[in-house]
Amino acid sequence: MLTTESSSHYNDLEKMSVSDILTSINQEDQTVPQAVKKSIPQIEELVKQIVPRMQKGGRLFYIGAGTSGRLGVVDASECPPTFGVPFDLVVGIIAGGDGAIRKAVENAEDDAQQAWIDLQPYQPNENDTLVGIAASGRTPYVIGGLNEAQKAGLLTGCVVCNDGSPVAKAAEFPVEVVVGPEFLTGSTRMKAGTAQKLVLNMITTSVMIRLGKVKGNKMVDMQLTNEKLVDRALRMIIDELNVSPEEAQSLLDKHGNVRAAITAARK
Incomplete structure (x- = not known):
């Protein structure tokens, strides 16, 4: 049984008052930052590997399915306005294509060959980094992409929410943030999604700081779009x-x- 699939600590959710539901969700959410804190050494190792490659012109790619894929797209899309970098420096790719950002594409995550196919228009090379995002740590789309990326000489990392997962084994620098059972059993858009969002923010923000895109504590390269x-x-x-x-x-x-x-x- 995966930790992310294990039964909630709470029962009879439909019998709870709204106040109890909200309080219980919040109580669970408070455990997420501590889980992320335990993973900081893994995040540090990944960032230290990404930076020199990007200094040589490399790019950072995220791949994922469902919530994980959407989180990668969000983090990537926020880098150009925040740091003034080109839109194709950090790229989020979701199983099923951009349409899957709004509407689930059935079975897209089960194709182990498609992620590498989706990366081909970008002509990935050995200076690039591929980070697979998968709460379960067993998504075939992500595993296949990481395996092919390693063969092609890319740096590989991941963000998962179970220990010892196939995705982590397919990545050279895994980040494993184990947040425990969800309030709503198996709903990894909740604590797992929050943890992934925090980690992705940490990765790109620290990378961009090291690349010189921040001065003091200011976003001096941000795009002035409003x-x-x-x-x-x-x-x-x-x-x-x-x-x-x-x-x-x-x-x-x-x-x-x-x-x-x-x-x-x-x-």
């Missing part, structure tokens, strides 16, 4: 250079982003 982000950029420039709002606006208008504005002003 008024909120423009306001944030202006505050960064004002704080960093001790200039007036008008001067900050002028610098931002001229140079296009926070890093370029600050660099130009200091020359």
Whole structure:
């Protein structure tokens, strides 16, 4: 019995009050950060392997099915606006294609050959990293992709929520976050999904910091795609250079982003 499939600690959920349901879910959720904490050494090893490859021009690919695949797509899609990197530097691929982001595609996760096929348009190479995401740790789509990636010389990692899983065995640098039974038995979109989201945030944020995409504690390379982000950029420039709002606006208008504005002003 997989830990993620084991029976909930709670029974007769349909007889609970709404307050009890919410309190119980929250109680379970509080265990997730501690489970992630235990996996930090594994996350550290993976990040340390990813960074030098990306410094050579490598990319980071996520593959997964269902909730796991969607989480990979979300994390990848947030990297360009947050860190100003190209849209194809971190790529999330979900079993069943982009349509599966909104609507489940039956049996897509059971095809062990399809993940590597899905990666081919990107022409993966030995500087790239493939991270498989699978709460159960037994998804054929992910296992097959990792096996083929290793043969092709890519760095391989994974994020799973069971110990000693086939996915972990297929990855050189596995991250295993065991969160225990779900409140709703087997519903890995809950604690397991939360744990995966936390780990993916940790991976990409730490990688981007090491790649120089952050200054101090600021997202100086972020894309200015709305008024909120423009306001944030202006505050960064004002704080960093001790200039007036008008001067900050002028610098931002001229140079296009926070890093370029600050660099130009200091020359």
